[in-house]
Amino acid sequence: MKAVGVIVEYNPFHNGHAYHLQAAKETAQADLVIAVMSGNFLQRGEPALVSKWYRTQMALLNGVDIVLELPYRFATQKAETFANGAVSILDAIGCHSLMFGSESGDISSFMQTVDYLDKNKERFEQNIKKNIKSGVSYPKALSLSFQTLSSPDNILSLDKPNNILGFHYVKSIIQQNSPIIPLTVKRKNADYHDEHFATETIASATSIRKALFTHQEGKSSIEQYVPVATNMLLKEYLAEYGHFHQWENYWSYLRFRLLQMSPEELSEVYEVEEGIEHRLIAAALESTHFKEFMQKIKTKRYTWTRLQRICVHILTNAKKTDMKSTKEIATYLRLLGMTNNGKEYLNKYKSQFALPLVSKLSAYKEKDIVLDIRASRVYSFGVGIQTRERLLHREYKQPPIYIK
Structure with missing residues (x-):
């Protein structure tokens, strides 16, 4: 079968x-x-x-x-x-x-992009680090770094969410040496x-x-x-x-978690980095609902998606030691x-x-x-x-x- x-x-x-x-x-x-x-x-x-x-x-x-x-x-x-x-x-x-x-809908563009970025891996990763240091989010740094490379024809547009996921699916298949054949629609x-x-x-x-x-x-x-x-x-x-x-259903539980944890305890949670724990606690003190809280903690460096993921990990108490394997x-x-x-x-x-x-x-x-x-x-x-x-x-x- x-x-x-x-x-x-x-x-x-x-x-x-x-x-x-x-x-x-x-x-x-x-x-x-x-x-x-x-x-x-x-x-x-x-x-x-x-x-x-x-x-x-x-x-x-x-x-x-x-x-x-x-x-x-x-x-x-x-x-x-x-x-x-x-x-x-x-x-x-x-x-x-x-x-x-x-x-995209064109599987050849995915294959070619994975191959191209593998050959230009060092320069690509250096550009990503440089862009992150400038204060932009990781997805933005990825997109900017990709744009700086002189791309050949039939290269994928990596500023679209499903293209990005598909790129990583193809890359994972290749890296895992899997016989799976990638297809796209x-x-x-x-x-x-x-x-x-x-x-x-x-x-x-x-x-x-x-x-x-x-x-x-x-x-x-x-x-x-x-x-x-x-x-x-x-x-x-x-x-x-x-x-x-939806998130508002969990706001009271998330707020409780944030207000009963010390900054040191919060920093042990997965993806809580660079001192953002202090910002999270301060915003929780001042916010009455989840959307207001998110608007207070949103920065240029942290995307809305990444911040929501941090909130999930706080809610589930998923620590760095739990998630990293x-x-x-x-x-x-x-x-x-x-x-x-x-x-x-x-x-x-x-x-x-x-x-x-x-x-x-x-x-x-x-x-x-x-x-x-x-x-x-x-x-x-x-x-x-x-x-x-x-x-x-x-x-x-x-x-x-x-x-x-």
């Missing part, structure tokens, strides 16, 4: 994702799709709209055959680390290819950060979330932008837990769900997987998975007291979801 891999967040699953899955199976001529999906906290430092279990159901009901969790240690990181973890999981489970969406209509609906059927996840939060009662008109199963599950989640997850690749495969087709693949090839397959938490003890458990516990505080226990204990009691 030939498997094509996808790396996703599905926050939530929408029509653009359905198009991506169809293109993945057709282009790769694959028998099934395996998704590596972020858990309850995401790459941009945000809590997922609904839990990983509901997003797993969305995936399985819309064409994915196996859903594996991208561990917290990778899911809440910059693009390079995010890609390393995800690619290592797809490689370990035997994926033939990886399909990702991009603004041009993103359809909606840009990644669009806050408004772009067409009659395709919208970004950002614009869908904005509509849902604007109309928390569930009457927002998103039906034309998401599959029927997604719309059903979003309504079900709202009915079961009362509201969707000698291994830059995953150490286990956490199974969240499967279809009949996926079950057949697992039964057939499980003995050949390069990493242990984890379907029961009680059966596996590992440092990284403790972070995943802690993140799920914290995530449960994003809903009301009456329903929190249900979400809190689902991490332990929920077996992999099986869609027949």
Whole structure:
């Protein structure tokens, strides 16, 4: 059985994702799709709209055959680390290819760019350090450094979010010496950060979330932008837990953490560097909600995304010693769900997987998975007291979801 891999967040699953899955199976001529999906906290430092279990159901009901969790240690990181973890999981489970969406849509430009930057690595990295010293953020330093190189034809534009991720996917495949074949499809209509609906059927996840939060009662008109199963599950989640997850739900807990920690304790948290701990504490004293807090701590050097990731690590108490590991690749495969087709693949090839397959938490003890458990516990505080226990204990009691 030939498997094509996808790396996703599905926050939530929408029509653009359905198009991506169809293109993945057709282009790769694959028998099934395996998704590596972020858990309850995401790459941009945000809590997922609904839990990983509901997003797993969305995936399985819309064409994915196996859903594996991208561990917290990778899911809440910059693009390079995010890609390393995800690619290592797809490689370990035997994926033939990886399909990702991009603004480019031309896989040859990704291959050429990775090769070009590898040959100019020393000069490129020197330029990055020089730009960071000037006070700009890392993504900006990366873009400026890339622009200073005299690029040949067919080089990728690295100022687009999906191009950047795709670049790191291809780079990770090459660095890990993986046999995975990278494939890309041009993103359809909606840009990644669009806050408004772009067409009659395709919208970004950002614009869908904005509509849902604007109309928390569930009457927002998103039906034309998401599959029927997604719309059903979003309504079900709202009915079961009362509201969707967003940063404001966690503000009181984050503020408590900041105000009861000393600057020295805070500096031990991952990504808290360069004395920003003092700025965080001062802003927490003066802010009444999360957005106000973020506006107070935002600087030219720190992007909004990086600051949100810092906040996630403070909330989950993810320390530098927890997040930094000698291994830059995953150490286990956490199974969240499967279809009949996926079950057949697992039964057939499980003995050949390069990493242990984890379907029961009680059966596996590992440092990284403790972070995943802690993140799920914290995530449960994003809903009301009456329903929190249900979400809190689902991490332990929920077996992999099986869609027949």
